[in-house]
Amino acid sequence: MATILDGKAIRDEIAKDLSSKIQNLKSQPKLAIIQIGDVPESNTYIGQKIKFGQSVGAIVDHIKLPEDVTMEDVVGKIEDLNSDTNTHGIIVQLPIPQNLDKAAIIESITPEKDVDGLHSVNVKKLLDNDPSGYIPATTKGVITMLEHYNVTISGKNAVVIGRSALVGKPTALALLNHDATVTVCHSQTKDLPKMTQAADIIISAVGSPGLVTKKHVKPGQVVVDVGTTIVDGKLKGDVAFEEVEKVVEFISPVPGGAGPLTVASLFQNLLKAYEGQNA
Numbered sequence: 381m382a383t384i385l386d387g388k389a390i391r392d393e394i395a396k397d398l399s400s401k402i403q404n405l406k407s408q409p410k411l412a413i414i415q416i417g418d419v420p421e422s423n424t425y426i427g428q429k430i431k432f433g434q435s436v437g438a439i440v441d442h443i444k445l446p447e448d449v450t451m452e453d454v455v456g457k458i459e460d461l462n463s464d465t466n467t468h469g470i471i472v473q474l475p476i477p478q479n480l481d482k483a484a485i486i487e488s489i490t491p492e493k494d495v496d497g498l499h500s501v502n503v504k505k506l507l508d509n510d511p512s513g514y515i516p517a518t519t520k521g522v523i524t525m526l527e528h529y530n531v532t533i534s535g536k537n538a539v540v541i542g543r544s545a546l547v548g549k550p551t552a553l554a555l556l557n558h559d560a561t562v563t564v565c566h567s568q569t570k571d572l573p574k575m576t577q578a579a580d581i582i583i584s585a586v587g588s589p590g591l592v593t594k595k596h597v598k599p600g601q602v603v604v605d606v607g608t609t610i611v612d613g614k615l616k617g618d619v620a621f622e623e624v625e626k627v628v629e630f631i632s633p634v635p636g637g638a639g640p641l642t643v644a645s646l647f648q649n650l651l652k653a654y655e656g657q658n659a
């Protein structure tokens with residue numbers, strides 16, 4: 381049986397650490413979350429961020445904009461927040477309506493407040509392995525999880541399944557920055573089991589329940605499941621947990637693995653933003 385990579389336990393430790401640090405600040409760090417429209421999943425994710433943020437003593441300002449908001453109004457709101465010295469982090473909850481220019485909206489956030497790490501300045505810093513930037517929260521959470529369990533990354537073969545700008549690519553870059561040899565797989569990859577079998581560390585970020593089975597793994601591996609899909613009202617990861625955990629050395633569950641760490645990592649980024657803006 382594999383050791384479970386317990387994201388909730390690590391999240392709780394991060395929460396304690398954040399609470400004690402925030403208590404000692406002159407003012408409370410404030411995160412602005414801009415929500416455009418009313419996607420039900422976004423409501424759930426924002427609810428989790430508000431709950432965690434408040435539990436560690438941060439202020440979370442949930443700004444709701446209507447589905448038919450104009451680009452001008454969204455960018456205007458972001459510019460107000462950019463110049464508000466009491467707001468330290470700004471995120472736009474994705475997805476946003478198709479008619480809006482997502483890239484232009486993200487680029488309008490000042491990089492110092494881009495705690496989701498999606499602005500091109502922060503993407504470049506991740507490319508350059510420059511620690512002054514913000515790493516996207518899910519990626520940061522994956523690295524935190526591996527480090528917490530003393531999983532050696534340097535020199536290991538890592539396979540990341542998924543190549544999105546939000547999860548797959550930044551996670552591949554972060555692992556590369558930690559000296560792993562990284563292979564990125566995607567929907568056009570031929571023979572996924574052959575690629576994953578050759579890995580020491582597998583990170584799956586697809587959103588396809590049951591994609592990673594016992595035929596994809598071998599003993600001694602570390603498997604982190606980032607995928608989340610609702611199936612019959614239940615949250616499912618990409619990994620066929622029951623059969624894979626019998627084979628590998630470490631495995632993260634869904635729920636209770638990467639998800640809780642994503643939220644905690646966002647607030648670690650917020651504290652870093654606060655400190656940067658109050659240095």
Ligand code: NAP
Nearest residue numbers: 518542543544547566567585586587606607608638639642
């Ligand atoms: P996405 O933009 O839909 O990207 C999915 C990726 O999976 C794409 O690169 C796609 O390849 C690849 N893919 C699809 N089918 C595949 C297959 N059969 N074999 C190999 N690769 C395949 O999704 P995302 O935003 O990156 O999110 C990925 C998953 O992580 C989702 O389930 C999402 O809900 C979850 N997520 C979880 C957290 C968390 O906190 N736990 C945070 C963010 C996201 P192509 O590029 O070729 O299409």
